[in-house]
Amino acid sequence: MKFLFKFGLVVSVITTSSLVFLILAFLLYFSIPLFDSAIFVGFFTQKWDVSKSLYGLLPMILGTIYISVLATFFATAMSFSLASLSEGFLPKKIATVVEGIIVLLAGVPTVLYAFVALFLLVPLINIYFFMGKGLSIFTASFVLAFVVLPTIYVMMLSAFRGVPKKHIKTSLCLGATKKEVFFSIMLPQAKPALLGAIVFGFARSVGDTLIALMLSGNSLHMPNTLFDSARTLTSHIALINANDYESVAFKAIFLCALLLFIFTFFVVATLKYLYKEKRYA
Amino acid sequence: MEFDAIKIEVENLTLSYGKRVVFENLSFDIFPRSITALVGPSGIGKSSFLKILNQMIREEEGLHVEGKVLLHNKGLSVDILKLKECELPSLRKKVLYVAQHPDLLPLSIYDNVAFGLRLQGIGKNDINNRIEMSLRDVFLWDEVKERLHVKADILSGGQQQRLILARALAMRPDVLLLDEPTASLNEELSLKIEDLLISLKQKMTIVMISHFKEQVKRVADVIFEMRLPS
Amino acid sequence: MHKIFQKIIIFLFYFFAFVAFIALSVFFIFIFYKGVNAFSIKLIFDDTPPLDALMLQARVFNGIFNAIVGSFFVVFVSIILALPLGFLSSIYVACYASKNVRFWMGFLCELLSSMPSIVIGLFGLSVTIFLHKNFFAELYPSLLISACSLAILVIPYIIKMTESSLCQIPFSIKNVGLNLGASKTQNLFFVQLPYVSKEILGGIILATGRAVEDTAVIMMTGAVAMAGIPSSIFQKYEALPFFIYHISSEYSSKEQINQGFGAAILLLGVSLFLFATAFALRKIISKRSGFGI
Ligand SMILES: Nc1ncnc2c1ncn2[C@@H]1O[C@H](COP(=O)(O)OP(=O)(O)O)[C@@H](O)[C@H]1O
Ligand SMILES: [Mg+2]
Numbered sequence: 001m002k003f004l005f006k007f008g009l010v011v012s013v014i015t016t017s018s019l020v021f022l023i024l025a026f027l028l029y030f031s032i033p034l035f036d037s038a039i040f041v042g043f044f045t046q047k048w049d050v051s052k053s054l055y056g057l058l059p060m061i062l063g064t065i066y067i068s069v070l071a072t073f074f075a076t077a078m079s080f081s082l083a084s085l086s087e088g089f090l091p092k093k094i095a096t097v098v099e100g101i102i103v104l105l106a107g108v109p110t111v112l113y114a115f116v117a118l119f120l121l122v123p124l125i126n127i128y129f130f131m132g133k134g135l136s137i138f139t140a141s142f143v144l145a146f147v148v149l150p151t152i153y154v155m156m157l158s159a160f161r162g163v164p165k166k167h168i169k170t171s172l173c174l175g176a177t178k179k180e181v182f183f184s185i186m187l188p189q190a191k192p193a194l195l196g197a198i199v200f201g202f203a204r205s206v207g208d209t210l211i212a213l214m215l216s217g218n219s220l221h222m223p224n225t226l227f228d229s230a231r232t233l234t235s236h237i238a239l240i241n242a243n244d245y246e247s248v249a250f251k252a253i254f255l256c257a258l259l260l261f262i263f264t265f266f267v268v269a270t271l272k273y274l275y276k277e278k279r280y281a
Numbered sequence: 282m283e284f285d286a287i288k289i290e291v292e293n294l295t296l297s298y299g300k301r302v303v304f305e306n307l308s309f310d311i312f313p314r315s316i317t318a319l320v321g322p323s324g325i326g327k328s329s330f331l332k333i334l335n336q337m338i339r340e341e342e343g344l345h346v347e348g349k350v351l352l353h354n355k356g357l358s359v360d361i362l363k364l365k366e367c368e369l370p371s372l373r374k375k376v377l378y379v380a381q382h383p384d385l386l387p388l389s390i391y392d393n394v395a396f397g398l399r400l401q402g403i404g405k406n407d408i409n410n411r412i413e414m415s416l417r418d419v420f421l422w423d424e425v426k427e428r429l430h431v432k433a434d435i436l437s438g439g440q441q442q443r444l445i446l447a448r449a450l451a452m453r454p455d456v457l458l459l460d461e462p463t464a465s466l467n468e469e470l471s472l473k474i475e476d477l478l479i480s481l482k483q484k485m486t487i488v489m490i491s492h493f494k495e496q497v498k499r500v501a502d503v504i505f506e507m508r509l510p511s
Numbered sequence: 512m513h514k515i516f517q518k519i520i521i522f523l524f525y526f527f528a529f530v531a532f533i534a535l536s537v538f539f540i541f542i543f544y545k546g547v548n549a550f551s552i553k554l555i556f557d558d559t560p561p562l563d564a565l566m567l568q569a570r571v572f573n574g575i576f577n578a579i580v581g582s583f584f585v586v587f588v589s590i591i592l593a594l595p596l597g598f599l600s601s602i603y604v605a606c607y608a609s610k611n612v613r614f615w616m617g618f619l620c621e622l623l624s625s626m627p628s629i630v631i632g633l634f635g636l637s638v639t640i641f642l643h644k645n646f647f648a649e650l651y652p653s654l655l656i657s658a659c660s661l662a663i664l665v666i667p668y669i670i671k672m673t674e675s676s677l678c679q680i681p682f683s684i685k686n687v688g689l690n691l692g693a694s695k696t697q698n699l700f701f702v703q704l705p706y707v708s709k710e711i712l713g714g715i716i717l718a719t720g721r722a723v724e725d726t727a728v729i730m731m732t733g734a735v736a737m738a739g740i741p742s743s744i745f746q747k748y749e750a751l752p753f754f755i756y757h758i759s760s761e762y763s764s765k766e767q768i769n770q771g772f773g774a775a776i777l778l779l780g781v782s783l784f785l786f787a788t789a790f791a792l793r794k795i796i797s798k799r800s801g802f803g804i
Binding site: 002005008009011012013015016019020023027029030077078082084085089100103104105106107108109110111113115116118119120146149179183200203204206207208209213214234237245254257261264265267268269272 | 524525526528531535537542595597600615617618619623626628629630632634637638666696727730756760771782786787
């Protein structure tokens with residue numbers, strides 16, 4: 001019995017820890033045939049046009065960067081404001097309510113944000129602001145910001161809470177106001193962890209599929225302005241037509257996934273290195 | 282620089298943490314420009330009493346204070362227990378608490394002292410002067426003048442205790458609350474600090490906690506002993 | 512100068528918080544208004560008598576019933592798969608692993624939980640293709656494949672929650688059993704696990720919520736728009752989040768949009784309920800540990 005239990009433990013650990021490697025192995029297995037072909041450089045320099053046998057991922061890479069950078073910007077502005085207000089300025093009772101609401105937001109399914117935006121924000125932009133530009137980088141990143149907001153907010157809260165209470169008390173004792181405590185003690189000390197929160201939020205927004213898929217228009221053109229339609233790496237994967245497993249177009253999908261994998265690896269490794277302890281449980 | 286002569290009147294002061302009463306019905310006066318010493322066994326509520334005087338007690342949780350603490354200043358008197366949250370910073374700049382355990386900020390030696398001065402909106406030149414002066418007052422200047430910009434936590438316990446005293450003095454409070462200011466100093470330094478306190482009496486009202494009988498006898502004008510109810 | 516700068520920043524704080532508040536209020540008001548108006552028995556069962564549909568005796572053609580059932584099963588199977596693996600792994604990591612193993616497991620878990628879900632979906636798809644080509648010609652994307660992929664998605668959550676709750680048991684309680692002469696395993700089962708049962712439950716609920724709402728994984732691995740109720744786990748199926756996505760891209764009438772909103776409010780209700788329950792459990796727990804026993 002006891003042996004069985006220990007055997008189960010070991011088997012589970014080996015299984016769960018090999019998952020990441022399995023994912024990597026499969027991504028490589030399907031994308032390696034592309035590596036030695038002459039078109040490899042083309043993946044990072046060309047456009048995507050199957051009819052002309054062009055399989056460049058550059059538009060998707062750019063689309064991903066534009067959308068997630070902008071989304072992170074919006075999300076950071078809102079979550080930093082909310083976190084600062086609830087840790088530094090608002091009365092405790094209100095702060096608790098704000099925290100409860102935003103933490104609960106993390107439970108809202110992503111697809112719903114996109115769905116509502118599609119019937120509310122997109123027509124609004126289409127009709128009143130920029131004719132026919134409802135499905136665009138701007139729309140996608142604005143909505144995406146709300147998806148990553150709770151993540152960044154929670155990490156920023158814990159960044160502020162990581163500032164030792166005694167330092168805050170000492171400055172209060174010297175007659176500092178809430179504002180002064182915030183700007184001269186809490187902000188400087190929480191800064192590294194706040195930056196970590198932003199990086200993590202950025203990774204989240206790069207990895208999200210549904211918002212960009214439903215709201216950015218998925219065009220294959222190189223995006224130029226904020227109100228252009230664009231496609232992200234994630235939506236490019238989602239939009240595959242898995243009929244011909246041997247085609248270059250299908251294999252290129254795995255290259256997209258590989259890029260996302262590598263990006264995630266670097267973000268997690270960097271954060272792990274910067275903050276030795278677990279900050280984002 | 283004018284220092285205000287502040288008289289403090291404590292009336293029926295009661296402090297309790299949850300259900301536990303720490304002290305009850307305390308009433309006495311603290312006279313301006315004098316040194317009042319608080320003595321009594323550990324745990325009786327001396328530190329808590331000082332924290333009531335600058336209302337840092339409000340930052341602690343689960344406690345209850347009742348009674349009155351009146352500050353008389355130039356004919357004006359206020360009950361500090363009734364002050365609004367936003368009035369506390371200016372009270373704390375006037376009535377300054379120097380903690381028992383050095384509560385340094387994670388800044389350089391210089392910035393630790395400058396921190397309070399910046400809160401008071403004092404200009405840069407003035408800050409430099411005051412830092413030097415107050416560090417000299419606590420006999421720390423010669424020990425740290427070469428390394429003002431290194432992190433303050435490299436200092437020894439005794440140096441840290443003097444540093445927070447210097448930080449308080451630089452702010453020129455009207456009332457100075459000292460929680461065992463010489464606890465980690467050697468005898469020679471203790472005596473020097475005692476002399477300093479006596480000279481400071483010209484300018485400010487001092488309330489101090491001390492465990493040393495000799496010290497209390499030497500510097501205190503009024504001794505207030507807190508005892509367990511028998 | 513400095514003061515003015517700070518004032519501006521604080522003003523911006525309130526401004527952005529206000530923007531977020533307004534946008535989120537609009538979102539919730541809109542979805543509740545549309546969803547509650549659209550919601551009806553007909554929306555779920557169409558014209559099929561509900562009782563017959565529930566007993567699986569009559570097929571629902573135009574309602575979201577199939578999607579509800581599909582979602583329920585795919586999540587159920589995925590949690591069944593993920594639970595033992597995640598649970599046992601976390602016990603190993605928390606109680607038996609060396610510091611090194613613990614570090615690397617933590618790293619792998621974080622990597623897996625940060626992995627875009629579409630990548631995990633693609634992994635599920637590629638494994639299916641691989642097996643289909645080389646071993647099982649009958650294997651296609653199906654409910655089982657989705658469930659396995661969803662399991663991969665939630666395993667790191669279960670591990671992290673269980674492990675951190677085991678590690679945070681107060682020292683006074685952690686080794687009570689050992690002091691009384693219990694073995695390490697007995698101590699685990701009779702002292703530590705009962706103590707953290709609420710946290711573990713919270714972790715499972717959170718994982719369920721995560722699996723219910725994920726769309727990217729299931730759209731890669733077998734969720735389709737029209738499948739009815741699958742008769743085995745090797746068939747394609749319908750699911751609520753996929754239904755909502757599908758409506759948004761293919762709707763042809765106002766009625767279908769209404770269906771979408773009905774499904775949306777249902778999904779929102781389920782997700783928020785799961786999330787709030789997990790949150791409430793955590794509140795209970797933090798209250799308990801406040802007294803330290
Ligand atoms: N934050 C607190 N919560 C609960 N009890 C406290 C707190 N701070 C102090 N006490 C209690 O109040 C009493 C007085 O403490 P203190 O003022 O530090 O005593 P003294 O300085 O005379 O040694 C002690 O019994 C202490 O346990
Ligand atoms: Mg004390």
